[in-house]
Amino acid sequence: MCGIAGFTGRGSAEDLQMMLSSLAHRGPDGSGTWTDGASVYLGHRRLSIVDLHDGAQPMSTEDKSLVVIFNGEIYNHGELRRQLEAKGHKFKTSHSDTEVLLRGYREWGRELVSRLNGMWAFALLDRTNRQIWLSRDRFGKKPLFYQVSGGELVFSSELSSIHCHPYISRVVDPIALQKYFAHGYLPGNSALTKGVKKLPAGHNLVFDLATGDWSIDRYWRFKSQPSDAWLTHPEREGERLLHALSASVNRRLEADVPVGVFLSGGVDSSSIASLAVTAQNGRGVKTFSIGFDTESFDETPYSNLMAGLLGTDHYHAQFSVDKCVALTETVLSRLDEPMADGSLIPSYMMCQMAREHVTVALGGDGADELFAGYDPFRALAPARLYSKIVPSFAHRLLSGLVKQIPVSHKNMSLDFKMKRFLSGAGYEAQYQSPIWLSTLPIGHIEQLFGSPLSLSELFEDALDAWFSSHGGEIERTVQFYIELYLQSDILTKMDRAGMLNSLEVRSPFLDIDFVDLVQGVPAGLKFKDGITKFVLKRALSRVLPVDIIHRKKKGFGIPVGQWFKDKKLIIQPEALDGFVDTAFVKKLYAEHLAGKADWRNFLWAHLVLEFALARLR
DSSP states (O other): OOOEEESSOOOOOHHHHHHHHTGGGGTTTTTEEOOOSEEEEEEEOOOOOOTTTOOOOOOOOOTSSSSEEEEEETTTTTHHHHHHHTTOOOOOOSSSEEEEEEHHHHHHHGGGGGGGGEEEEEEEETTTTTTEEEEEEETTTTTTEEETTEEEEEESSSHHHHTTTSSSSOOHHHHHHHHHHHHHHHTTTTBBBTTOOEEOOOOEEEEEEETEEEEEEEEOOOOOOOOHHHHHHHHHHHHHHHHHHHHHHHHHHHOOOEEEEOOOHHHHHHHHHHHHHHHTTTSOOOOEEEEEEEGOOOOOOHHHHHHHHHHHHHEEEEEEEEHHHHHHHHHHHOSSSOOOOOTTHHHHHHHHHHHHTTTTEETTTHHHHHHTTTTTTHHHHHHHHHHHHSHHHHHHHHHHHTTTTTOOOOOOOOHHHHHHHHHHHTTHHHHHHHHSSSOHHHHHHHHHHTTTTOHHTHHHHHHHHHHHHOHHHHHHHHHHHHIIIIIIIIIIHHHHHHHTTOOOOEEEGGGGHHHHHHTTSOOOHSSSSTTTTTHHHHHHHHSSSSSTTTSSSOOSSSOHHHHTTTTOOOOGGGGBTBBBOOOHHHHHHHHHTTTSSHHHHHHHHHOOOOOOHHOOO
């Protein structure tokens, strides 16, 4: 796992070093640069995972015609190496996955990415054709920011790094702010500052050094293609699914450094830990979990149960409210782009603890998105019925009555669920999921910015995902969660939590061979009889106890609502003056402090953005 940065045209070697210094946490084990001495600068920070001695970057071919900088891991690099050797390619490293990119490009061109099983963000310079090729993995596990302006390209793994380039503007994009408060993260290609974009997951960018022309193309997209085999031979297909997941775990245990597993005690992390123990024949598997002194947010009993059953070398830490709050400023001050997911803090804590023992950790991210695992999937049918039978005036009346329910800051409390359901139930189906996840109701976002907003523009990325699917509500909602929530929230959170601690986090559920099977699972087997992840749970019943399979889902969060109410966390409304209506912010803040409303998501989003704007000054 590493950090990459580079640019063409104006700039100097010193500018590149500044960009790389900002990425030091992503690659503490080494740094390297390459330049043609005129107009191309490439840099790399390394966290050594594979081929510790010979995998240094930037890496080039013997004739210097190809140069690559790479962030990520290619899990099938051994297989690809053998294929390339059979075609006559000679490797100079023993088992570097980076060199496979160079040789693979020479053999297959940009079709190489369709053969890769892994996570990546890389820049490959083709000096013969005078092109730079940027690519990001299918799900966006590894970040890649870029700006093309005036025939020049600048790119980096993090926003704070790209801002170190002297010709990159730090002017905030007002449209990005609207999307941030609407989603709780910056979706798609959106970035905080004008001109800078994120290369979306599953996309390539090709920049022509001779002309300054550039193009972006999408090489992969998740596509639900239900297979009748799941209806005719469900047990056989379930076994195939489990076998593919097991193979994925085995691939991700391969490294030249210690590897561990996150273990919350939920279905997803428990299955990864169980399969890891099997792969290691029960020997020396390290697992990690954290707990809290707030009961509704604590998963300690489940993680301890699974660790005991599996016999892992288990590390657990219990955190107090004061410890979590004290760490908040540290984490937010280092976060390169705003993302309003409070679980960033416990994720950071767990990565920090794990890094004391391992350099790589496996997690359960991706299962909820692929298999319809979130609570909003249960709300789809009731919302559809609600929209049919409840007229608008009754909806307004009911919403007003529900607002009178006393606020509870417990994890996924009943009043929180009811208010959240009603916030989106009155909208068309394609808007409901993003609105349920929003930091504020749509009317409040309009008041926040002091102008009416277009829903279709505000949620354009969500609509693109929704209408790209030709299935029903479940399939379209799965598409939304994969393309937006997974990419821009979950994977961003875990990348930053891991990399801020120089820890590589791997996601077995996002293995492409496994995902290819998931694309064939009918929606009716993902969410069936009110049970989320139905088919996955059936497959995992072979490796997990019943108590874990059927336990109530508990999100990996912290009680930020209570912390704001108790003034353990404090926002500064004036910090966003000029961007939003600070008088309206103060009104919402006062309502939360008085216990009249629960604005936890908005207040947390505001706090995160305060730190982000401070870094731009």
